[in-house]
Amino acid sequence: MKYNLKTPAVLLLADGTVFHGKTTEPFSSNRLGEICFNTGMTGYQEIFTDPSYFGQIMVTTNAHIGNYGVNSEESESDSVKISGLICKNFSFTPSRVNSDISLERFLEDAHLPVIFDVDTRALVSHIRKHGAMNAIMSTATHHLDGLKDELKKHPSMKGLELASKVSTKEAYTMGDKLSEHRVAVLDLGTKKNILRRLEERGAYIKVFPYDSSFEDLMEWKPTGILISNGPGDPEPLTSAIELAKDCLKNEIPTFGICLGHQIIALSVGIPTLKMHNGHRGINHPIQNQRTGKSEITSQNHGFTIDKESTVNNPQAEVSHIHLNDNSVAGIRIKDKPCFSVQYHPEAGPGPNDATYLFDDFFDLMSKEKIEA
Template identity: 60%
Template sequence: MKYTTRQKAILLLSDGTIFHGKSIGISGTTFGEVCFNTGMTGYQEIFTDPSYFGQIMVATNPHIGNYGVNKNEVESDSIKISGLVCKNFSFNYSREDASESLESYFLKQNLICISDVDTRALVSYIRDNGAMNAVICTDGTEVEDLKNQLAKVPDMKGLELASKVSTKQTYFFGDENATYKIAALDLGIKTNILRNLAKRDCYIKVFPYNASYSDLAAFNPDGYFLSNGPGDPDPLFSAIVVAKEIIKNDKPLFGICLGHQVIALANGVSTYKMFNGHRGINHPVKNIITGKGEITSQNHGFAVNKEELEKNADLVITHLHLNDHTVAGMRMKNKNCFSVQYHPEASPGPHDSSYLFDQFVENIKSTVN
């Protein structure tokens, strides 16, 4: 790649539709499934969320970059999105504790970005036609060549991506003198999940996506956690086996997002790819147990089959998404296991659902006391 400034750029969708814009500093092409996030803030956390690996992000907020970048507000060690599509890109920022501009951040990590796109028209088109693969081109490659390359990009359905973002080596997070020990399977874990567990007196050992149950159990944890992550849950055979073993031994288990889907598959309940996923920080969820509503942070393109879950004698739905009534949470009736499809750690997003981490710790306490 070479660095250029404000040259013409295009976003080409797999159905041949083209949206025009301008390049933000980097010349090249990038491929991925196009999706959109409706959050008004938190762009840095979104860009570094491993669950977005393999996806081109469309920002619905018209202003991106206006508050710069803060090195402490990341969810992983690098940008994970494949590319960014936005309306107005701010080269200047006004925030005292910002460490650099978003443009500088993108240049350092070679992220391809297209701005000056009619994102309202683009999001409307995606909502009507569904999620699809796309390519951002900022280097003038001929459209026919781009179409040929795009045709070879695999669909998200059936795609295993956890291995692309999971840690390669185990590591620890938190105070080693904490009261409770958690074994976390990293399918694309967000840092703020670890922070939420650590501040609840937990010491976490994080394992690679393909670690075995015996690997996790050797840590002698008080509880187990299955993380969020990108891609289709179906190919995660190893993680599904781990979930089955944890459930079989009736150990406290909590799953978020992809981890939630893995727990469903471990119980014989299928998952499916959504026409359009849920991505934003204002998604309404109803807690069926308490009757209370929650405004939640969400990021997923797959969901658990509701009809199959309702027929499963071992599971019960605990949370429903109020926009489309998809499954947002579940628990096992006779096992110490529950999960949610959304993100109680937020970052970005509201903290309505942070009680779920407290619930997990209480489940652990009930087994160790």
């Protein structure tokens, strides 16, 4: 297919700032979402298909996007989840031997708009200074007033429940049916690699919709519960918070990842906060407070839990700290078989420094089973 690479496009931020670029063809409709950036040097396919990015326009800081194409086995969900892509140089011809198709075709099939030739250094600097905000992508470059009016109507990420948009509609199973470890996953927007990490350790897994009750999960007789990552504000997810409370009350081995971490914190009275621009990348340094060892981790979150409230909470202890800003990166619930982290131990993309947390979860399930 031939493209007009000179089609002008515009990115308009909620504060009125405008960035110009090009796109392959006129957009069929404008795209809106919260603007965010990821600093990863690789892993763009996993990022674009990560359900945690639902409702967000992605800015990539790496200068070249698309140069190694797309491999069907490396997606983190069944579809592209970002609202739009902003990049500097878009590579139309992949040079990777085992790529199935080009990123151009992949995004075209997903009807996802891309604006390239944007000064992404200036854009990211602006977001760092002024914070994450809503934005609109359009090829209607001469109608900025109309775009501003449309953007004003778009809801803020604060208070927005999005897990229902990406969670499975029906429960499903995978893994070894004869396994002694039966893991119930509350799907708030889980990545496939989380399920892979459970499956490669021999678990039998059942993935439940986001609004499933504690009783729904326990009817399956799990040996442990994992509360997954996902998009949006955690506070509106009242049913998930109640489920986490029941997990603690009944002392069910529970592991929370990212949004799941925030849900567990809320269940013990620790409030969550909207971050200035969030943590999104694959080189975030974390320190394990028990061992003193540091890890390089993959992160993707725009909300965090309040540190002062965590330190003063009688039910929780800080297990991991983010070394860049000293924010809470993990907690353990005292005298309960429950822990959670703000980052992604399953990686995909990213380093494998934190995969031991899955082993800790399996050890916790084994210990509770023996003591029972």
